[in-house]
Amino acid sequence: FPSIDVxxxxxxxxxxxxxxxxxxxxxxxxxxxxxxxxxxCEIAESECQTEVNAGQYTKTLKATYSNGVDxxxxxxxxxxxxxxxxxxTVINAEREYGESNPAFTCNxxxxxxxxxxxxxxxxxAYECEATQISKVGNYRILASLNAPNYEITYKYGTLTIxxxxxxVSVLDVNKIYGSENPDFSLSYSILKNNETAPExxxxxxxxxxxxxxxxxxxxxxxxxxxxxxxxxxxxYNPGTLTVNKRDLTAKA
Numbered sequence: 001f002p003s004i005d006v007x008x009x010x011x012x013x014x015x016x017x018x019x020x021x022x023x024x025x026x027x028x029x030x031x032x033x034x035x036x037x038x039x040x041c042e043i044a045e046s047e048c049q050t051e052v053n054a055g056q057y058t059k060t061l062k063a064t065y066s067n068g069v070d071x072x073x074x075x076x077x078x079x080x081x082x083x084x085x086x087x088x089t090v091i092n093a094e095r096e097y098g099e100s101n102p103a104f105t106c107n108x109x110x111x112x113x114x115x116x117x118x119x120x121x122x123x124x125a126y127e128c129e130a131t132q133i134s135k136v137g138n139y140r141i142l143a144s145l146n147a148p149n150y151e152i153t154y155k156y157g158t159l160t161i162x163x164x165x166x167x168v169s170v171l172d173v174n175k176i177y178g179s180e181n182p183d184f185s186l187s188y189s190i191l192k193n194n195e196t197a198p199e200x201x202x203x204x205x206x207x208x209x210x211x212x213x214x215x216x217x218x219x220x221x222x223x224x225x226x227x228x229x230x231x232x233x234x235x236y237n238p239g240t241l242t243v244n245k246r247d248l249t250a251k252a
């Protein structure tokens with residue numbers, strides 16, 4: 001038998017040119033070299049196959065030697081199946097303020113051996129902090145994918161919430177001749193999230209030709225220049241200020 005002092009307990013009987021393999025979706029052939037040159041070595045071909053999935057493994061190979069003296073040695077072989085690189089890129093999305101988030105999507109590159117989401121039975125999971133009441137702005141879309149055989153690089157996407165369109169109308173009001181103009185107010189087309197008024201970064205300005213001295217009659221009231229944080233004012237509808245007669249008591 002080979003000297004234990006020289007060759008150890010069989011571990012040094014064989015040399016392996018590599019101890020790592022890339023994940024390909026298939027097993028790899030284990031290559032080995034016999035270090036006992038005075039002996040013929042045989043290992044069953046069926047034993048010289050790695051596992052398929054990524055991970056660290058120890059495989060025991062049964063090496064059978066012959067050269068006048070026949071003997072077999074079980075030799076441990078440690079190896080690693082390295083995860084295949086994969087890139088998951090979340091696709092940017094857009095929606096209006098007050099709406100639900102759309103269904104997010106992504107592009108995945110790096111599948112090997114004809115694998116895909118369907119064949120592996122996996123589905124990306126998405127996460128975004130934006131909700132239906134989130135204000136106009138940009139929000140990060142994150143994703144995750146349970147693919148144990150792949151080293152995944154994630155590229156997040158952006159959800160852009162844009163202003164929702166609305167139209168506003170100046171409410172009709174009345175006043176008595178000779179009095180100051182009243183405060184004007186607005187009504188709105190459908191608002192989101194049960195709001196009763198937009199949040200303004202610049203309140204609308206009202207304009208009318210009516211003054212304290214204006215005679216009885218009707219006068220148009222217009223609004224303009226308002227900037228809403230979450231709404232795009234597409235139209236301002238004018239209202240009417242009606243100046244009514246003032247009661248007058250005459251005494252002879």
